[in-house]
Amino acid sequence: AQTVTQSQPEMSVQEAETVTLSCTYDTSENNYYLFWYKQPPSRQMILVIRQEAYKQQNATENRFSVNFQKAAKSFSLKISDSQLGDTAMYFCAFVQTSGSRLTFGEGTQLTVNP
């Protein structure tokens, strides 16, 4: 069974600064995808970024980028130039390519302060 762990329940950052959220996972699979989802107070779950395990290059989406370390089973999210609208719960998630079940971490509540 796969597990996903987010060891930071809460984090805060000043507007315009950079913050990194941590995620580790455990799997015996070699082919899988990793995601970061954002859930603002509206509770709508929004896909932020994805990473295919077979790709060595780290994914980037505008101000969001990941540091994917496959051997260490680590998948951190870096948010640059933080904005007030980035305030949300962030979930790291895993899915193996042979299935469709998303396994989520516990979440990190990020607060961006003005």
Place this chain on the structure above:
Amino acid sequence: KAGVTQTPRYLIKTRGQQVTLSCSPISGHRSVSWYQQTPGQGLQFLFEYFSETQRNKGNFPGRFSGRQFSNSRSEMNVSTLELGDSALYLCASRGLNSYEQYFGPGTRLTVT
């Protein structure tokens, strides 16, 4: 393209009753998955439907069931409601040959 829609958005039920939640996926998406989100257990997978067939099931009791129609719309049913079933129920859809799941706004179920 319209996103995933879920109805109703909020629901209050009494213990012992049953409830049906509905999810319409993004147009063209044939896979629909359901998740339960609670403060204590986090996000847990309930089941996935693809082309009207249940393809995958999480570790939930038989009181939780679902189905999918030919237009890919899905319903989830919970019978004999318990207080612990109070949760946000999220559905997500994905396209063929894609692993990205797109979520609806959720249905907040409160059992009293």
